[in-house]
Amino acid sequence: MILMKSLTRSRGSFSNKIEWDSAFPGRNLTDRFYEGLTVEQLMSIYWLSDDSAKTMQSHGSLLIASVGKELESLLQLFIEGEAYPAKKYSIREMTDWSVIGNNVSPCTDIVIIDPYLFAQSDFLYEKNAFKVISKAAGHVKFHPINIVIFTNVQYKDKERYTEIPIKSIQRRLKESLKEMCGAEPNITIVKLPPKEEHDRTIITNYKVFISGDSFKYFDENGKNVSHGRWFDVCSLAHKENRELVINYLHDLQNIINNQEKGLLNVLGDKKSYFLRFSE
Numbered sequence: 001m002i003l004m005k006s007l008t009r010s011r012g013s014f015s016n017k018i019e020w021d022s023a024f025p026g027r028n029l030t031d032r033f034y035e036g037l038t039v040e041q042l043m044s045i046y047w048l049s050d051d052s053a054k055t056m057q058s059h060g061s062l063l064i065a066s067v068g069k070e071l072e073s074l075l076q077l078f079i080e081g082e083a084y085p086a087k088k089y090s091i092r093e094m095t096d097w098s099v100i101g102n103n104v105s106p107c108t109d110i111v112i113i114d115p116y117l118f119a120q121s122d123f124l125y126e127k128n129a130f131k132v133i134s135k136a137a138g139h140v141k142f143h144p145i146n147i148v149i150f151t152n153v154q155y156k157d158k159e160r161y162t163e164i165p166i167k168s169i170q171r172r173l174k175e176s177l178k179e180m181c182g183a184e185p186n187i188t189i190v191k192l193p194p195k196e197e198h199d200r201t202i203i204t205n206y207k208v209f210i211s212g213d214s215f216k217y218f219d220e221n222g223k224n225v226s227h228g229r230w231f232d233v234c235s236l237a238h239k240e241n242r243e244l245v246i247n248y249l250h251d252l253q254n255i256i257n258n259q260e261k262g263l264l265n266v267l268g269d270k271k272s273y274f275l276r277f278s279e
Contacts, residue, residue: 025037025046029048029050029052029053029055029056030052031143033056034061034108034273035273037273039246039249039273039274040242040246042062042108042109042205042273042274043205043206043236043242043245044062044063045062045063045064045065045073045074045077046062046063046064046065047065047070047073048064048065048066049066050066053065053066054066057069058141058142059106059140059141059142060107060139060140060141060143061106061107061108061140061143061145061205062106062108062205063076063077063105063106063205063206076105076106076206077105077206077235077236077237078235079103079233079235080102080103083235083237084235085234085235085237085238085240085241086232086233086234086235086238086241087232087233088230088231088232089230089231089232089233090229090230090231091211091212091213091217091224091226091229091230091231092224092226092229094217094224094226094231095222095224096131096218096222097131097132097135098135099231099233100132100135100136100138100202100209101135101138103207103209103233104135104136104137104138104139104204104207105139105204105205105206105207106139106140106205106206107136107137107139107140107145107204107205107206108145108146108205108273109146109147109148109203109204109205109272109273109274110133110136110137110146110147110148110202110203110204111147111148111149111150111202111203111204111249111252111272111274111275112132112133112147112148112149112150112151112202112203112215113150113151113192113197113199113200113201113202113203113252114149114150114151114200114201114211114214114215115150115151115152115192115197115198115214116151116152116155116214116216117129117149117151117214117215117216118151118152118155118164118169119152119155119164119214119216120216122165122168122169123220124216124218124219124220125169125172127218127219127220127222128215128216128217128218129169129215129216130172130173130176132202133147133173133177134176134177136202136204136209137177137180137181137185140181140183141181141182142181142182142183143181143183144183144184144185144186144271145177145183145185145186146185146186146188146269146271146272146273146274147173147177147185147186147187147188148188148189148190148272148274148275149187149188149189149190150190150192150197150252150255151164151189151190151191151192152164152191152192153166153191166189166267169187169189170187170189170267170268173185173187174187186268186269186271186272187269188266188267188268188269188270188271188272188277189266189267189268190255190256190265190266190267191265191266191267192255193255196255197255200212200213200214200215201248202215203245203248203249203274205236206235206236206237207233207234207235207236208233208234208236208241208245209231209232209233209234210231210232210234211228211231212228212229212230212231213226213228249274249275252275253275253276256275256276256277
């Protein structure tokens, strides 16, 4: 009941009544259905009596339920089967990235904010950055997912600066996610201005993951070497969580808009349903 109240709170212009017979979205659904949605709509559940609902559901992009599957779809907003707005996990007890895999929901977009995501040997990307992204995209099938990464493009290593191999990262991610999901993703990397963002966050349509340390916990032997304390999973079924994330996306949009060199600081496909890129 608490979850349902959260989901239905502040719906509609003048009342909290649910519009069960709404004509939105238009029928029949197409693969371009997601492109016309607002951020709030991309974080909504769709219960549809429509022949194309099952096909769209199979993409793992949005929570779309056909008749009889409504409650099953709500469970994907839960955190490990419980209607928590958020749950903390001890980073130092993590032995892999299953905490993301166990809590992932369908998504059209993954937005990652971590200044030091790639500040390590590229050999370790498979243990950390690439594994994190593949876990977050775990529901996506046969549909291109949009991935936007806000990060530094160089890091200091023993008194010298090392350039991060952006093109190699984009290529390797595209190859691995195409093999896993059945469709090539859109990969965009945004250079973070100095000291612009400190928090380490992963934003998806229905869940947000927040780390007390950069998402590079494991060494070449799989040992957890993080000095962080907490890893948080937040459900966007909770109204306050959702509002905070929408405001955060607004701030990230300002970073894109205010880049000193314009889109020269934005590398890759420049495709997102959460954020806008213009030439």
